[in-house]
Amino acid sequence: MKYKIVNINDTGVRSVLIIYTGGTFGMIQDASGSLAPFNFGKVVDRVPELRQLDIKLTVISFPKPIDSSNIGIQDWKDMSYIIEENYAQYDAFVILHGTDTMAYSASMLSYMLEGLNKPIIFTGAQMPIGSIRSDARENLIAALEIASAHNNGNPIISEVCVYFNYLLLRGSRSQKLRSSTFAAFESENYPVLAEAGIEIEFNYAALKPHDENAQLNVINNLDANVTILKIFPGITEHSVKSILSDPQIKGVVLESFGSGNTMNFDWFIDCLIKAIEGGKIILNVSQCIGGEVEQGRYETSKKLNEIGVLSGGDITTEAAVTKMMFLLGSVEDVNEVKKKLTYSLAGEMDMMEE
CATH class of the missing domain: 3.40.50.40 (Rossmann fold)
Structure with missing residues (x-):
């Protein structure tokens, strides 16, 4: 599979790889008024604030954006492959994904990425990035800030998470509960990991502890039966x-x-x-x-x-x-x-x- 790779910011203390899989996030209206995917390599044109972040940013896009309703085993393998191939080069990963099956993908990657000690943050949007009232910009910017956050040289987040509407949730605990508000995701049986307000407040007691000696081992043998x-x-x-x-x-x-x-x-x-x-x-x-x-x-x-x-x-x-x-x-x-x-x-x- 040929992925599209674009560098959008070459300076910064931390490096983050944005993996664009598809979903509402990357949609704009075409000439007929219909929603269609846009060239996500030009995301900075839609979110110019990205240049202000002190983060080295690279975007890698799936060859064809996937509606999250069509996500399946091969797509999970593709995501894990990209992370494995780029794991040593980047400090963190942000995965842009449709909301309908985001909780499934975040849960699956939690299992597949054994020995993970870097942030993997899933995020998306309820409204397309081309819409005036879109939640895409805030979700992306906050997800990047959280992914790059560190303490004494180590990442604060060392697990797969979902960030949505000011809340950071453990990926394997998240569920999409609403389709008509920006507050789409919740984690009823586990505390919120962080909340983004004026400052990003981390719930350190609920976070997976960082293990600097952990070694990533990707396990991609899955059974759909x-x-x-x-x-x-x-x-x-x-x-x-x-x-x-x-x-x-x-x-x-x-x-x-x-x-x-x-x-x-x-x-x-x-x-x-x-x-x-x-x-x-x-x-x-x-x-x-x-x-x-x-x-x-x-x-x-x-x-x-x-x-x-x-x-x-x-x-x-x-x-x-x-x-x-x-x-x-x-x-x-x-x-x-x-x-x-x-x-x-x-x-x-x-x-x-x-």
Whole structure:
């Protein structure tokens, strides 16, 4: 794949590589009034403030901008490849990405970039950069400032994050909750990492500690044979069976009610048992935005423990789906996959690390 590379600022103490994948951020209106991608190498024409930052800036663009609704495994591999190839040359990376699937991408890269000790900041916009009221400029400038922030020579951020609307969130904890306001993202089960006001206030207690001896190891063996089973009142046996009986599916994220509860109908439990006996891994996550799965707390979830459904604790659906893809692709032993699903790999869940 041929990437477009443009240097937009050659002076500065820190160096940041901006990776432009596509999304609303880089759209402008064409002659007909329709939104179309523009040459992102000329971003400084739209955001002249970039020249005022004391940061060496380079933009690398995907050959063809991707609508984030079309993001998939190969795109995650491409992002990780760019980071791996340029890791020694730059102090930090900012990834411009469509908002719809940003939480999925941020979660996946959190797993793929093992040993990361530099900032990877995802950001984007709800309104195109060509719009007068666009949030693109503020999001980009603040993301760059955060990415280049350092303390005693070390970066303050050493993990994958999402920056949006004045808030910095852990990537593997983020979720897009709104489509009609600038406050699109939240992290209900983990504190905000930083807040950009007049000054950028970092929540040091919530940050991943910097490890200057860590060595980046990119793991890009992923398996897409994962699905979501979201239960709801009135769901039929036929619907559940059609999902759980698919021979290609290896992992199922079960979106349950409240703190991990499901219906305890015999046919439903039997479907789960047959799927597990057939080799499928089932991970229980809550449909609620905040809170966590507590299997066994109520009678309706007690049976799930007994039959081998795994508890996802307070993990998000986005982090759960990508974690399954990551582990099923990179870990051969099924029992090891199950074990790793229940503890934190990249700060995605509030459970003991191995």
